[in-house]
Amino acid sequence: MSFIKRYLLPRLITYFLVIWVGITMIFFIPRFLPTDPVQQFINRLVAQGTYMDPKAIEEMTETLKELYGLKGSLWEQYINFWKRFLKGDFGPSYYQFPTPVITLIKQSLPWTAWLLLVTTLLSWIIGNILGGLAGYFSNRRWVKILDSIAMVIRPMPYYILALGLLILLAYIIPIFPIGGGFAIGMQFTFSWENLLILLKHAFLPALSLILIGVFIWFQAMKLVVQSVKSEDYVKYAKMGGIEEKRIVRRYVIRNAMLPQITGLALSLGQIFGGALITEIVFSYPGIGTLLYNAIFTGDYNLLMGVSTLSILLITTSILLIDLLYPLFDPRVRYR
Amino acid sequence: MQVLKDLLRDTRFRFGFIVFLVLAGLSILSFFSPYNPYLWNQVPRDLPPHWPHILGTNSMGQDIFWKLTFAVRNSLVMSLIAGLVSRVIAMIIGMIAGYKGGTADRILMFLSDSFLVIPLFIIIVLIATMVKARLSLPMLGLLLGVFGWAWDARVIRSQVLSLRERDFTYTALLSGSKALAIVFKEYLPFLIPLIFATLIGNMSWAIGMEITLAILGVSNLDIPTLGTMLQWSINYQALLLGYWWWVLTPVITSIFLFIALYLISVSISEYLDPRMRIQRIGQA
Amino acid sequence: MPLLEIKNLTKIFTIGSIFSRTRIVAVDNVNFDINEAEIFTLAGESGCGKTTTAKIILGFEEPTSGEIIYKGRKIDRVHQNEKERRELLREIQAVFQNPFSTFNPLRKVDRYFYETLFNLGIADTREKAEEIIREKLSAVGISFEEFSEKYPSEFSGGQLQRISIARALLTNPSLLVADEPVSMVDASLRMSIVNLFKDLKEQYGVSVLYITHDLTTAYYVSDRIAVMFRGNIVELGPAEKVLMEPKHPYTQLLRESVPEPDPKKKWDIRIKLSETEQAEYLRQGCKFAGRCPKVMDICRKEPPPYFEVDGVQVKCWLYR
Amino acid sequence: MRTENLKSYYILDIFGKKRVVKAVDDVNISIRENEIYGIAGESGCGKSTLLKALFAAIEPPQRIVGGKVLYRENEKEIDVYSLSEEERRKLRWSFISYVPQGSMSVLNPVVKIKETFKDFIESHTTGKTKEEAYEMAKEHIKELGLPIEILNAYPHQLSGGMRQRVTIALATVLSPKVIIADEPTTALDVVTQRGVIQLLKEIQSSRQNTIILVTHDMGVHANVADRIAIMYAGKIIEEAKTEEIFENPMHPYTKYLIFSLPKFGDKGRRESAPGSPPSLADLPPGCSFHPRCPHAFDRCRKEIPPLKEYLPGHKVACWLVEEGKNAAS
Amino acid sequence: QQLPPGIPRNETFIADNLTGRAANPGNFNIWATWVWNDRGIQNLLLEPLWCVEYATGEIINALAAESPKYNSDFTELTIKLRKGVYWSDGVPFTADDLIYTIELAKNTPGFGYNSQMQQVKEIVKVDDYTVVIKLNAPNSRFHTYFLDRWGALRPLPKHVFEKVEDPLTFTFNPPVGTGPYVLHSYDPGGYWTLWQRREDWDRTPTGMLYGMPQPKYVLFITYGGPEKQVLAMAQHQLDAADLTLEALKAVLNRVKTARAWRKNFPWTVNIDPCVTGLHFNTAKEPFNNPEVRWALVFAIDIVEYAANAFDGAVTLSPIHIPLTTAYYNWYFTKLEDWLKNFEIDLGNGEKFKPYDPEAGFRLAEYARKRGYPVPDNPELIKRIFGPGWWKYAPDVAAKLLEKNGFYRDEQGRWHLPNGELWKITITTGTNPAHPGYRNAFAAAQAWKKFGIDVTVQTTDAAATLDQRGEFEVSTDWPAAEPWGGHPDLFRVLEPFHSKYIRPIGENAPWGNYARWSNSEMDRIIDEIQKTAWGDTKKLIELGVEGLKLLVKEMPTIPTFNYPGVIAWDEHYWTNYPGAENMYAQPYHHWPNFKYMLPFLKPTGRK
C-alpha cells in the first residue's frame, strides 16, 4: 500500500505529465510547418500528370479539408485529437487517406520493434561487457586495440558505415540480400527456413546498428568502470584477495551497470529516430520511413501516431526501469 | 600556458590537440581560399587528387580541399554555438535547480525530464524541415543547442546538490556571500571540468547531428559543412562512380575531428578532475 | 541576560515526498542558554541532533518551532532583511568539523577572509582588511606570510582549523559556534585548538557553543555542558558536575566510554549498543530506554520531564 | 612477523613531474604472536602505508623500495615479496587480514552483507558450497555476538559502528593469525568506539591471534595495546610496552602526545606540540622532528637518529636520549 | 536468388518502384487513395479508355474502341467501348462498368475525380458498348479525364464495387482489372509487389492490340536510394530503373549489359512531355517586369547552366513546351523562323535579337570536350541537344536592368532601383534527382556569377509555397505539360487564364504559380476551348500564337526537356524501347508499360 502511495503514485503522475507535455509539443510543432497536407496531396496528383482543371482543384481542396478534419481552430483539433487518442484512434492518414494511422503503424511496427529492440539490447549487453572488461584491464593490449577501433568506428557517419557494410557484404561479397525484410513472395508461416530468411535480411541492418551501439556503450562503460575501479570497496576486495573474476563481475560491473541501466531506458526512447537511416539504407520495412514520409507530406495524424508511440515507449521504459531500479541498486529504496 | 604544457605531456592530448590544430588551421585557411565555395564550375570536374587540386575536384567543378576548409570552419562554428548554448542553458537550469531546490527544482527537473523523453530526433528533423531554408549556420547551432542540455543539466544539478552540503558553502554564507556569488565562485570551479568535458561531447553530438540532418536532406545544403559535403557526394554517387576522394574527404575529416575531440575531452576531464587538481595544487 | 537563549526548539525532518512522511524529530523541544564569555558544550553521540541545533542557530536551517533569542532579541531568519542578516553574521560566526572541507579546495583560503571583511562591511580597503587579518591570524598563531595566496591543501589540518577560527574572529563575534572543531584534527594538535577557545573566552570575552562528543576536551574547556540524546537534552549543568558525577544513565555511559590514556584504567563491563538510529528517534517514552541498564516500566511509556538535581537538570525518571 | 629496513615510497608522476613521498622509511619492527601491537602517530605520517606494506597489498603508485616483510607461518619465515602474486593472494585472509580505515565505502553497496562474506570465504577456501559459506558466516557472526540479521542487510542500512564491526567480522571469519586494523574507530563516537574495541579485544583473547592496531587515539592504545610503536614522518621513533610508554615516554614527540591529552579531574593547561608535521615529500634533514622540538640541538639538525634499544624492550630514536640529555618535562 | 521458388528469374521483369515504399501496400483502391499506382496498378492491372503514347505522338484506344465524339456544342460525348474485354475474374467489361464508375465518382466525396464528374448531367447507356455522357455545360475536353497520362479516371469493376459499403475505405484486395496482369503477392512492408500474367491475356486491350506480354511475372520493387538500385542492377536483380544521372553513369560503368535511352551521351530520354525551367512570381516586384525577366534570361549561359545541372545531358528548349519528336515537328518547325527574327527593345531605339541558334551546338561542343562521343550530323545534334536557346548576353542584361533603374556597385553586385542589394531566393523541392532541383542550383550559379545574391531554398513545402505565391523564383514547370501525344495545347495554356489568377496567399492553379495573365492569352484559351479535339490544324495555329506570347512575356523560363534517366539491363530482356527504336515511351512506371511488354524479347539467359 505504502509502496503504491509513496513510490508508484508520484512516478505515475510524472509519467502522465511528461506524456502530456511530449504529445502536446508534437501536436503543435508540425502545425507551424508550411507544409499543408491537403496541398501536398493535390500537388502529388497533378505533378504526376493527373489532369485536373484549376476549378476542380479548388473544389477538391475544400472536400479534403472536410474529410481530414482540418477545419476548425487548432484548439478544436487538439481536443479532437485527445478524444480520439483516448479511444486508441489516431484518425486516418492523410497521405494514405483514408487508411487509419493505426493500421499503418500496425503493419510497420513489428519490424522496427524487433530489429531495434534486439539490436539495442544486444549492443547494450555486448558493449557493457566489453567496456567493463576494458575498463578493468585498461592496460592490456587488446583493450588498446579495441579502444582504437571504437574511436574510429563510433564517429563514422552512420549512413556511410551502413552503406559501406552493404556494399561489402551484399555486393562485393554477396552473402546478404541488398534490402528488404524478407524474401519476395515469402509466406508468413513458421518454418526454420523462413526464420533463417528473416535473420538473413535482418543481419546487415542489425550489424550496422550493433557496431555503432556496441562502441557507444563500450566507451561509456569503460569510463564508468575506471572510476568504479578506484572505489574503496573494489580496493578492499582486491586487498582481501578476492579472485579477480569475482571482483570484475560482482564488484566492478554490478556497480558500473547502474548508470548504464538508466542510459538504456533513455536510448530505448530514441529507437524510432534511430531506425530512420537504417530503414532508408537497408529498405527495411519499419516505422522509420513511415515517419520520414509523414514529416515531409505533413501527414499530421501519422506523425502524431508514430511520435505518440515513441513517447509512450520511452516514458514507459523509463518508468519501468525506475520501478525496477531498486532491484539493482538497494540504496534506492521504495520509500 | 602551464596547463597546456602539462596536458601536452599526455600522448592522447597531444595527438588530439595536433589534429585539432590542423583542422583549426584548415578552417583559418578558408579565409585565403582562391575559390568562392558557393560557386560551381570553378575547376575541371571529377578529377582525382593532383597538384594543385590536392584533394581532387567534385562533380560540380569545385576544388575539394578549399571546400573542405569552409566545411571544417562552418562545422566547428556551428558545433561551438550548439555546445555553448546548451552549456549555458544546462548550467543555468542545473544550478538553479540544485541550489534553490524545492519547487523550482521540481519544475526544472520536470522540464528536463520532458526534454529527455520527447523523441528528440523526430522533433529536430521536424523543426529543421520547418525552418530549413532559413536555417543559417548559427540557427542550426542554436536549434541543436536548445535540445542538447537536458541530461547535462541533471548532472550539474546533482553536483550542485552535493556541493551545497559541503561545509564551504556555509563558510561562504558566513562570509556574507550571496547565492549568486556562491554558485559562481564556489561551485563553478568544480563544474568547469564537467562543463568542459560535456561541451566537447556536445560539440561532437552537434557535428554528428548536422551530418545526419544533411544526409536526410533537411539542412541548408548551400552552406558548406562536413555534412553537406558528404550529402552532395552521396547524391552525386561519388561512391559508385569511384570518386573516392570526394566521399572520403569529409568522412575522414569528421572521423579525425571526432577522435580529436574525444581524446581532448578524455584527457582534459582527467586533468581537471578535482582529485588530480588538488594534488597538483598541493605540490605547487 | 544571557547572550543566547534557545527556547523550546524543535526541528522535524520529513523524509520522502508529498505522498509519504517519515518524521524525525531531530531536535526535540530543546532549551538552553549561553551566557557571555562562556564556553557551553553540547555533547552527545553521533546523530543526536547537535549539528542540527547549530545549523538552526546559524540560520542554515529553519526550526519547526521554538525561538532563538539573541541579546534579548528574537531572531527571525525568514523575515530578516539584508541588513539584519549582515548584522547577525557579524555577531555569530562558526567553525566546522572538518577543516579540509571548511574551505573550497579549489580556492585560495585568503579569499574568504577578504570576502568576509568586504561583504560584511568591516573593511573597505585592502590595506585595512590586511591589517585586520594579520591581527586575527596572530591571535591563532599563524603568520600572514605563510597564510596568504595558498590553497587549503597546503596546510595541515591543525593549521586550517586555526585559520578557520581566525576567519570567524574577523567580525569580532560575540558567539562562536564550533561544531566538533577538533574531531578531525590530530590528537597531537588538538590542544592547540581547544586552548584557543579558552584564550578567546578569557581574553576577548567571546562565548563559544562547543559541540563535541569528545568529553575530555569538553571537560577541559567548558563551563557548562548539555548532553543530548536523540534530539533531547538529557542532562544539563556545570561541566565539572555533569562529567565527574554523571546522573543520567546515558551520561554515565558516555563518561565511561571515554578511553583514558592510562593503561591502568581499562574497560571491563560489556555495553549494549544502539539499535538503529531511526528506531530510537521514534521511541515513545524515554528514548534511551532501549539501552538503559536501569530501565523501569514508566521509561517505556512516558518521556521523563526535567528534574533538578544538585544544580543539574536531568531528564530521567530515576530522579522523580 | 617482522620487517627489515622496510622502505615504501609513493612514486608519483603527475603529468611528467616526478615526486617521491617517503611514507615508510627504514622501518624495523617485529610483532610477536598473540599480542596487540599498537601504532600511533599523527595523520599522514605513514601508518596506513606501513600497514599496506605489511599486508603485502600494494598498488601503484606505492612501491616497496627496499627491505623485507617476513611472515612466520608454521615456524617458517617467508619473505612475502618474494612470493608470486597468487601465493600472496592466498595468504591474505587465511594468514593475515585487514580491517580498513573508514568502513563507509569499503563494502560493496549493491549486495547484501552475506554475499560479501561469501565472496571472501569462497575466494580463500576451496570446495565450499554457497550454503556452507553462508553457514560459516552465520556461525561467525553469532560467535562475535553481532545481530544475525545484518547478514541480510545492505551496507547502507547499517550504522557506521555496525559497519565497522562487520568489517572486523569479515576480517576474522577465516581465523587469520594476524589482523591488521587501520584506525577502526576514528570516525565513531565514543560509545560506538567502545563497542568496536570491545569486539577486537574479545576476538584476540578468544582466538589468540595477533592484532596490529593503528590509531592516533592514545586513549584507545592505553586500553587495548600490549606494545606501542610511535611513528613520525615515516619512521618509528619509539617502541615499548604500553605501560612503559605511558609511564616513561622518552622521545619528545611521544611526550607531547601523551601529556597533551586532557584528563578528567585535571583542568590544568595542556599544550600540543608546536608547529605542524612535515611533508613526507620534502623532509627536513636530520631528525625530522627537530623543527618542532623545543630541545633540538645541532646533531638533530644534521643526523638522523637511529632506533635503538635503551631500556629492555624500549626503543627510541632520539639524539637527546643517545646523548643522555633526557630533558624531562 | 531473390525470387521465390517457382518464379524463374528469366521469366520475370523486375522494375523499380518510382515512388518508393508503399505505405499502405494492401490497398489497391487507387480511386480512393490515388497514390502508389505506379507499382503495377496503373501500369499492369488497369486499362484506361485512352492512353497517350508520346513516343509516337499518338493516342491509344484501350478500353475505348475509338476516339471520343462530341456533339457540336460540346455538351454530349459519345464513347464506344472495346468488345471482348474481360475483367480478370472472368466477368465481361461493359458500358455498365463505365457508367457505374462515373456515377460512383460523382456521388462519393473524396473519391478521385469527384469534383470533375460533377459536370456530368446524365449518362445514357445506348448499348452494352456505347455510352453517351451529357454535360451540364459545354466542355470540349471532358474526355481527357479518361485519357491516361499518369492518372485518369479508369473504369472500375462494377460487380466488385457495388457490393462494397464504403468505397472510400474499401481496399480492393485482391484487385480485379482489365489489364494483362493480376496480383501475385505483395510485401506487407510495402517494398515490392509481384504481378502475374493473366492466363486470358488475350481478353485485355493490351493483348488485343499488341499480343502477349512476354514476361510471365513482373516485380515492382523498391531497393532504396539510387545507389541501391545501382547495386541491384549490377547483380542483375533489377531490369529497369529510373535513376539520377550520376547513378546512371555508375550503372553504365559497372554493368556491361545495361544501357539507357541513348546508347551514348547524353543517354537521357528527351521525349518526356514536360519541359523544365524557372518560374517567376510575377505578382512580386521586380519580377512583374518582363524586361527584368528577360534580363535574367540573358544572364544565363545555357551551356554552363546545362553542364551544372546535368553535365550537359539535356535537350534545350527555348519555348514553353518540350521538344519531343512530336512537338518539334508540330510546333518548333513552325516557330523557328519567328524565333530567329524575334527582337527585344533595349530602349534608345536599340534592338536585340535574343535567339541563339548555336546553343545546341555549343552544348554538343561541351560534351565533346568532356570526352563524350557526339554525332557530327547537325540535324541530329539539333534533335539531341536542342535546336537553340537564348543568347548569353550579360551586357544586354545589364542594359535592360539599368534601363529599369537597377545598378551595380563597385564589387559588381546588383542593387534594386530602391538601392537595396538584390537578393533572389529560388525555391525548390528536396529531391536532388529532380530536374527542378538541378535547375535551381544551375540558375543560382548563373545569377551569382552575374552579380546577384542568390540563395536556394530547398523545402518539402515547395509546392505549397509556390502555389500560394510565397516565392520569388521557383523551379516549377514553366508551363503545364501538354498531352504528349496530341498537339492540343489547352492544358498548357489554360492555367494562364485571368479568371484563375489568385492573390498571393491563395492557391494559384498548377501551371501558373507565376500568376501571370494577359488578355490576348485569355482570347487564345477561349478559342481553343471552342475548337474540337480533332481539329489539329486549328489547334496548332492557336498553340503557336500562345507560345509566341509566352516567349515575348517570358513569365517563366523554359530551359530543357525533362531529362528522363532510365536505365535498363539487357541481361534477361532485350528490345526495350530506345532512341533508335522508339516504338514506345520507355518508362516502366507509366501506364503505357503494359503496351510495351509484348515487344520485349527474352535473351534466354538462365
Ligand SMILES: Nc1ncnc2c1ncn2[C@@H]1O[C@H](COP(=O)(O)OP(=O)(O)OP(=O)(O)O)[C@@H](O)[C@H]1O
Ligand atoms: N536535512 C536532513 N534531512 C533529514 N534528516 C536529517 C537532515 N539533517 C539531519 N537529519 C537527521 O537528523 C538527526 C540528527 O542529525 P545531526 O546532524 O544534527 O546529528 P549530530 O548530532 O550532529 O551527529 P554527528 O555527531 O554525526 O555530527 C540524524 O538522524 C540525521 O539523520
Ligand SMILES: Nc1ncnc2c1ncn2[C@@H]1O[C@H](COP(=O)(O)OP(=O)(O)OP(=O)(O)O)[C@@H](O)[C@H]1O
Ligand atoms: N595514493 C597515494 N599517492 C600519493 N601519496 C600518497 C598516497 N597515499 C598516501 N600518500 C601520502 O603518503 C603519506 C602517508 O600516508 P598514509 O595514508 O600512510 O598516512 P596515515 O598515517 O595513515 O594517515 P591518516 O592518519 O590520515 O590515515 C601522506 O603524506 C600521504 O599524502
Ligand SMILES: [Mg+2]
Ligand atoms: Mg554533526
Ligand SMILES: [Mg+2]
Ligand atoms: Mg591512514
